[in-house]
Amino acid sequence: xxxxxxxxxxxxxxxxxxxxxxxxxxxxxxxxxxxxxxxxxxxxxxxxxxxxxxxxxxxxxxxxxxxxxxxxxxxxxxxxxxxxxxxxxxxxxxxxxxxxxxxxxxxxxxxxxxxxxxxxxxxxxxxxxxxxxxxxxxxxxxxxxxxxxxxxxxxxxxxxxxxxxxxxxxxxxxxxxxxxxxxxxxxxxxxxxxxxxxxxxxxxxxxxxxxxxxxxxxxxxxxxxxxxxxxxxxxxxxxxxxxxxxxxxxxxxxxxxxxxxxxxxxxxxxxxxxxxxxxxxxxxxxxxxxxxxxxxx
Amino acid sequence: xxxxxxxxxxxxxxxxxxxxxxxxxxxxxxxxxxxxxxxxxxxxxxxxxxxxxxxxxxxxxxxxxxxxxxxxxxxxxxxxxxxxxxxxxxxxxxxxxxxxxxxxxxxxxxxxxxxxxxxxxxxxxxxxxxxxxxxxxxxxxxxxxxxxxxxxxxxxxxxxxxxxxxxxxxxxxxxxxxxxxxxxxxxxxxxxxxxxxxxxxxxxxxxxxxxxxxxxxxxxxxxxxxxxxxxxxxxxxxxxxxxxxxxxxxxxxxxxxxxxxxxxxxxxxxxxxxxxxxxxxxxxxxxxxxxxxxxxxxxxxxxxxxxxxxxxxxxx
Numbered sequence: 020x021x022x023x024x025x026x027x028x029x030x031x032x033x034x035x036x037x038x039x040x041x042x043x044x045x046x047x048x049x050x051x052x053x054x055x056x057x058x059x060x061x062x063x064x065x066x067x068x069x070x071x072x073x074x075x076x077x078x079x080x081x082x083x084x085x086x087x088x089x090x091x092x093x094x095x096x097x098x099x100x101x102x103x104x105x106x107x108x109x110x111x112x113x114x115x116x117x118x119x120x121x122x123x124x125x126x127x128x129x130x131x132x133x134x135x136x137x138x139x140x141x142x143x144x145x146x147x148x149x150x151x152x153x154x155x156x157x158x159x160x161x162x163x164x165x166x167x168x169x170x171x172x173x174x175x176x177x178x179x180x181x182x183x184x185x186x187x188x189x190x191x192x193x194x195x196x197x198x199x200x201x202x203x204x205x206x207x208x209x210x211x212x213x214x215x216x217x218x219x220x221x222x223x224x225x226x227x228x229x230x231x232x233x234x235x236x237x238x239x240x241x242x243x244x245x246x247x248x249x250x251x252x253x254x255x256x257x258x259x260x261x262x263x264x265x266x267x268x269x270x271x272x273x274x275x276x277x278x279x280x281x282x283x284x285x286x287x288x289x290x291x292x293x294x295x296x297x298x299x300x301x302x303x304x305x306x307x308x309x310x311x312x313x314x315x316x
Numbered sequence: 317x318x319x320x321x322x323x324x325x326x327x328x329x330x331x332x333x334x335x336x337x338x339x340x341x342x343x344x345x346x347x348x349x350x351x352x353x354x355x356x357x358x359x360x361x362x363x364x365x366x367x368x369x370x371x372x373x374x375x376x377x378x379x380x381x382x383x384x385x386x387x388x389x390x391x392x393x394x395x396x397x398x399x400x401x402x403x404x405x406x407x408x409x410x411x412x413x414x415x416x417x418x419x420x421x422x423x424x425x426x427x428x429x430x431x432x433x434x435x436x437x438x439x440x441x442x443x444x445x446x447x448x449x450x451x452x453x454x455x456x457x458x459x460x461x462x463x464x465x466x467x468x469x470x471x472x473x474x475x476x477x478x479x480x481x482x483x484x485x486x487x488x489x490x491x492x493x494x495x496x497x498x499x500x501x502x503x504x505x506x507x508x509x510x511x512x513x514x515x516x517x518x519x520x521x522x523x524x525x526x527x528x529x530x531x532x533x534x535x536x537x538x539x540x541x542x543x544x545x546x547x548x549x550x551x552x553x554x555x556x557x558x559x560x561x562x563x564x565x566x567x568x569x570x571x572x573x574x575x576x577x578x579x580x581x582x583x584x585x586x587x588x589x590x591x592x593x594x595x596x597x598x599x600x601x602x603x604x605x606x607x608x609x610x611x612x613x614x615x616x617x618x619x620x621x622x623x624x625x626x627x628x629x630x631x632x
Contacts, residue, residue, distance in 0.1 A: 045434060139621070154588070156364055159594060208344050210343060244585055
């Protein structure tokens with residue numbers, strides 16, 4: 020009797036320890052999420068505290084200056100619009116075209132698998148390497164040393180192309196194959212099926228992928244830094260041949276200044292950049308959720 | 317019996333249909349070639365990267381022996397006497413990347429377990445997008461955060477004489493925060509793929525949630541978790557702006573994360589910002605360093621994806 024009791028006691032103790040360990044680790048795992056969210060909150064807080072005092076209409080409409088108080092982001096804002104506009108014009112047809120070919124036209128042979136593998140690898144190449152590619156191929160080879168908007172946009176296009184291709188492929192994979200079969204049964208050829216059935220159905224998914232890719236292009240600084248290498252720009256780009264700077268590059272320049280006064284305007288520029296990017300992300304998520312849940316799919 | 321005019325109109329109709337068919341076929345042919353041209357661009361990108369990096373590096377290695385480059389521990393290409401030991405740059409890069417990898421693995425795995433094993437669906441749907449925001453913030457902003465927020469805190473903890481303004485720890489910690497959502501998503505995908513029945517079997521034996529997580533789910537999802545760590549470190553190795561802004565510009569082979577270092581990417585950017593004439597040896601160094609960086613990240617990405625596909629458990 021005594022022996023049995025002690026065994027039961029032991030069991031109960033062990034059980035209590037196991038339950039306690041379970042409870043402790045719940046807190047531990049939850050803490051990982053909390054640390055992530057606190058990190059985000061600290062980052063936003065840090066930027067807002069430093070930057071809000073400098074954020075006014077003059078800041079948006081003046082050029083960079085040697086004095087922090089007089090500085091503004093007109094030139095980098097215009098440069099960013101130029102770059103993202105041209106990048107969109109180049110990336111969308113090429114990226115969507117590549118995705119259409121791989122998803123709808125290519126047979127699943129070894130060569131086409133190799134192309135898909137190649138695109139997956141390109142998505143993992145560090146952005147600074149694209150900067151080197153752009154410097155050597157576009158700036159020095161094609162444009163004879165001119166560090167132009169076009170060279171920047173071409174480089175950005177190559178950088179975000181894999182993201183657009185992969186997102187567009189995902190969107191097309193989600194179109195049910197019965198839709199395609201129905202069109203083929205009516206006598207449509209491959210291109211007609213793509214044009215009239217697959218693309219309209221896949222459009223929302225593609226758009227959200229493209230917006231996310233473009234927001235990546237807006238926030239990317241390393242390749243532009245190598246391509247442009249201009250740190251004080253006091254003019255708006257007027258043509259694709261103009262020299263330029265972009266918001267992240269201007270932020271980098273100000274952060275690198277030894278005077279602390281420039282940190283405030285760097286933070287103000289970060290606020291502008293984050294507003295643009297977060298609203299783009301918001302639109303992408305909205306598009307995805309609006310068109311995602313269709314009853315018939 | 318059909319009249320001649322009826323036969324004529326039928327023939328017209330056939331011809332119209334045939335013409336339209338031909339036009340549609342021609343349209344398809346044209347667009348197929350345009351699509352092929354689009355695909356060609358991604359192939360040319362890879363070819364371009366390899367040709368540019370290799371051709372410029374060949375010029376560099378004609379003047380500096382690869383042995384000196386890969387085994388030397390001092391890097392001073394812009395001073396005389398010039399030294400081309402890339403190990404001090406690689407060391408700096410790896411020091412930051414390992415810190416970032418450990419931070420992102422701890423936070424990412426912890427949050428993946430919490431989100432997939434503990435959190436109710438509604439909480440998960442709120443928390444996940446918030447964490448995803450971290451992945452969308454530009455790296456230059458993280459650099460600012462490391463320099464103006466994390467470094468002062470580290471200086472208060474370890475003492476201002478111990479922590480240099482530009483240090484590897486601050487950059488590594490912040491980079492870990494940046495990579496966390498990626499590690500978390502990849503690990504969570506692997507855990508969600510573990511079938512319900514395995515968990516239920518363990519619960520039926522009286523296991524706690526912690527025991528189910530650590531003894532059933534994590535071992536079953538281990539390949540995905542390992543891969544997420546490898547891909548995260550690869551991402552950290554290629555990251556530029558955080559290390560450029562917060563980790564310094566002092567090539568330094570050290571294990572002390574409180575010291576200033578220079579990462580490979582930061583060196584490339586530093587030279588591009590200066591007035592280094594095209595074709596000079598200094599100019600070629602950035603392509604040699606770039607080639608090494610490209611090979612390192614490519615190898616890790618291939619290994620990461622191989623681990624995912626090779627060790628993926630197949631469940632019915």
